[in-house]
Amino acid sequence: xxxxxPLAPGTRLxxxxxxxxxxxxxxxxxHTRREQVADEGVHYAGRGIQPYRQVIALTGAKGxxxxxxxxxxxxxxxxxxxxxxxxxxxxxxxxxxxNAHRPAIERLYADLGPERVHVVRMLRRYDKMLPSKWxxxxxxxxxxxxxxxxxxxxADPDHDFWFQHGNTDxxxxxxxxxxxxxxxxxxxxxxxxxxxxxxFEQLLDLSPGLLKPVAGGENRSLARGEVEMLRRFNxxxxxxxxxxxxxxxxxxxxxxxxxxxxxxxxxxxxxxTPEWAYAPLAERAEREIAxxxxxxxxVIGDLDLLHVPTRAERPANPTELEPGTVLADVVAxxxxxxxxxxxxxxxxxxxxDPDGSGQxxxxxxxxxxxxxxxxxxxxxxxxxxxxxxxxxxRRG
Amino acid sequence: MAESWIVRLPGTxxxxxxxDVGPARRDVTLGDDVTSVDTLLGGxxxxxxxxxxxxxxAAWADLVPRRWASRVxxxxxxxxxxxxxxxxxxxxxxxxxxxxxxxxxxxARAGSAERVHVVVAQADPAPSAEAAALLxxxxxxxARRGWGQDVFDQYFVATVWPRRQRRGAPLxxxxxxxxxxxxxVEAAEAAAVRVTGARAEISKQGPAGGDVIPRAVSAATGADxxxxxxxxxxxxxxxxxxxxxxxxxxxxxxxxxxxxxxxxRTRRAAGERTT
Numbered sequence: 001x002x003x004x005x006p007l008a009p010g011t012r013l014x015x016x017x018x019x020x021x022x023x024x025x026x027x028x029x030x031h032t033r034r035e036q037v038a039d040e041g042v043h044y045a046g047r048g049i050q051p052y053r054q055v056i057a058l059t060g061a062k063g064x065x066x067x068x069x070x071x072x073x074x075x076x077x078x079x080x081x082x083x084x085x086x087x088x089x090x091x092x093x094x095x096x097x098x099n100a101h102r103p104a105i106e107r108l109y110a111d112l113g114p115e116r117v118h119v120v121r122m123l124r125r126y127d128k129m130l131p132s133k134w135x136x137x138x139x140x141x142x143x144x145x146x147x148x149x150x151x152x153x154x155a156d157p158d159h160d161f162w163f164q165h166g167n168t169d170x171x172x173x174x175x176x177x178x179x180x181x182x183x184x185x186x187x188x189x190x191x192x193x194x195x196x197x198x199x200f201e202q203l204l205d206l207s208p209g210l211l212k213p214v215a216g217g218e219n220r221s222l223a224r225g226e227v228e229m230l231r232r233f234n235x236x237x238x239x240x241x242x243x244x245x246x247x248x249x250x251x252x253x254x255x256x257x258x259x260x261x262x263x264x265x266x267x268x269x270x271x272x273t274p275e276w277a278y279a280p281l282a283e284r285a286e287r288e289i290a291x292x293x294x295x296x297x298x299v300i301g302d303l304d305l306l307h308v309p310t311r312a313e314r315p316a317n318p319t320e321l322e323p324g325t326v327l328a329d330v331v332a333x334x335x336x337x338x339x340x341x342x343x344x345x346x347x348x349x350x351x352x353d354p355d356g357s358g359q360x361x362x363x364x365x366x367x368x369x370x371x372x373x374x375x376x377x378x379x380x381x382x383x384x385x386x387x388x389x390x391x392x393x394r395r396g
Numbered sequence: 397m398a399e400s401w402i403v404r405l406p407g408t409x410x411x412x413x414x415x416d417v418g419p420a421r422r423d424v425t426l427g428d429d430v431t432s433v434d435t436l437l438g439g440x441x442x443x444x445x446x447x448x449x450x451x452x453x454a455a456w457a458d459l460v461p462r463r464w465a466s467r468v469x470x471x472x473x474x475x476x477x478x479x480x481x482x483x484x485x486x487x488x489x490x491x492x493x494x495x496x497x498x499x500x501x502x503x504a505r506a507g508s509a510e511r512v513h514v515v516v517a518q519a520d521p522a523p524s525a526e527a528a529a530l531l532x533x534x535x536x537x538x539a540r541r542g543w544g545q546d547v548f549d550q551y552f553v554a555t556v557w558p559r560r561q562r563r564g565a566p567l568x569x570x571x572x573x574x575x576x577x578x579x580x581v582e583a584a585e586a587a588a589v590r591v592t593g594a595r596a597e598i599s600k601q602g603p604a605g606g607d608v609i610p611r612a613v614s615a616a617t618g619a620d621x622x623x624x625x626x627x628x629x630x631x632x633x634x635x636x637x638x639x640x641x642x643x644x645x646x647x648x649x650x651x652x653x654x655x656x657x658x659x660x661r662t663r664r665a666a667g668e669r670t671t
Contacts, residue, residue: 232619250626325612332533335625339551342629351638
């Protein structure tokens with residue numbers, strides 16, 4: 001990897017992810033080594049691993065299921081904290097910035113100081129990224145299986161995936177505000193574990209090795225069986241019946257986190273992009289790589305790594321689990337993550353009130369015994385009955 | 397004074413008995429070792445009287461897996477494989493491996509084979525292989541985390557196990573277990589002990605190859621386990637109330653649903669001024 005010219009002192013380095021590009025490992029390294037990083041003139045913005053609440057307040061996004069939105073003042077407090085850093089370099093890292101629409105980007109640009117902002121985004125091959133993105137959506141409550149979800153993504157140019165991850169969509173949206181000269185593209189090298197940490201060290205003029213990934217800091221992908229279990233769970237525990245907070249506490253921070261404490265079992269394969277998707281993805285990637293080259297962005301890494309092959313290459317694993325199954329050990333691990341979360345804090349109500357108010361069941365005085373249902377819920381029940389009836393007619 | 401005893405194999409505690417087996421002075425359930433019969437009935441034969449004994453058994457294919465499961469549910473951490481190894485070792489004098497020895501002891505206690513009666517009862521079926529896999533994996537995981545039996549009871553024994561234990565193909569037994577069961581049938585025939593019930597049931601075959609705990613379960617099963625575990629975080633009454641409240645929507649008739657859909661919107665929802 002050739003040497004990278006460090007950014008000027010005082011730069012506000014805005015790392016916009018997107019999701020599933022190795023951001024967690026980088027953020028974990030910054031967060032756990034705040035003091036050492038500060039000693040070398042870099043302030044890592046926020047107090048946690050990433051300033052999620054503040055960024056959601058800025059972007060106005062809905063946030064993950066169960067998230068309670070914060071007032072814009074939390075963003076303003078973060079801006080004040082960044083201002084206080086003066087001529088230090090500051091890193092603001094949050095992959096939820098990839099969800100930002102133009103007004104939020106403009107506000108960020110103005111708040112942090114147009115002369116100081118430099119944006120860095122990661123790029124990863126689509127056939128590697130899409131399975132990760134799908135499984136992340138499943139962790140957030142998605143019920144759709146991979147194939148139909150992927151068909152929808154590929155067929156719909158306005159799909160959220162392209163907005164959040166598109167090689168050109170996301171890059172151009174930010175470049176239109178901050179200018180292409182203030183953007184650095186980093187092409188993820190899947191074969192080099194330390195590539196991202198070295199990139200940030202060089203961009204910020206930090207000592208080599210300071211951001212080396214720490215054990216447990218990476219956010220490994222879930223295996224096929226693991227994610228299928230969560231998808232089935234989403235089908236059972238369908239909102240609005242269960243409250244969003246339940247998913248947040250017991251699945252995201254319980255079961256999923258627990259499964260990720262153990263390395264993936266090699267017999268439970270990764271979610272793989274299906275064969276049929278390679279050709280359209282290859283075509284799109286080729287077109288976008290050419291566009292990025294033509295736009296003249298600063299690029300770290302090799303843009304050619306973003307080319308999607310036209311066919312899948314998958315080694316055979318004779319002990320691979322059957323699709324639709326999950327290791328019993330993994331189920332136990334996931335369930336123990338739920339228990340761990342339950343033991344850590346007082347219990348929360350599981351069921352929402354069917355009146356659609358979003359309140360927990362029983363919170364509304366006097367409603368017990370005389371529930372009123374939301375129109376959406378009634379329409380859904382009617383729809384389901386109509387489908388059942390139609391199927392019956394066809395079979396009959 | 398002569399007594400009548402009922403001696404049960406583990407797992408037959410709740411099995412019904414034929415009408416001709418009257419109330420017994422003693423009704424005991426054995427442990428795993430043949431010697432447990434001496435421990436349980438010790439001292440009862442000092443009077444030199446001849447007692448009538450009813451031995452209650454059932455299919456080994458049901459009893460053996462269920463016995464392992466009940467031990468693990470109660471706190472034992474043995475894998476099924478290790479437990480089978482222990483119970484059916486060549487020299488093991490367990491009630492499972494040497495039921496013939498058990499019968500021999502009972503005949504000696506009764507003083508005559510005529511006073512011994514073997515009842516082949518219907519026991520609860522073996523747990524499903526998937527449930528067994530979950531049980532074994534969960535016991536191991538909870539032990540790794542250092543959690544006590546109280547946590548295991550709340551989050552698995554009382555919640556996951558009851559809803560999973562009968563779903564799917566049953567856990568089987570190895571051929572040597574079936575062979576051991578045959579020893580009882582043969583010993584009863586040789587001693588001309590009265591047998592009530594289908595004696596072939598005792599040594600019936602379990603599912604072929606089903607004596608190995610599967611390493612994987614269906615993803616749907618895994619999801620159900622997560623659901624049950626989350627439900628175990630709150631009072632069961634809250635879970636019941638939650639399901640009931642939501643089921644009511646499904647229970648409504650077409651006419652009722654359409655009527656609800658046509659009801660006037662609330663003032664706020666309709667955007668009316670409320671001031």
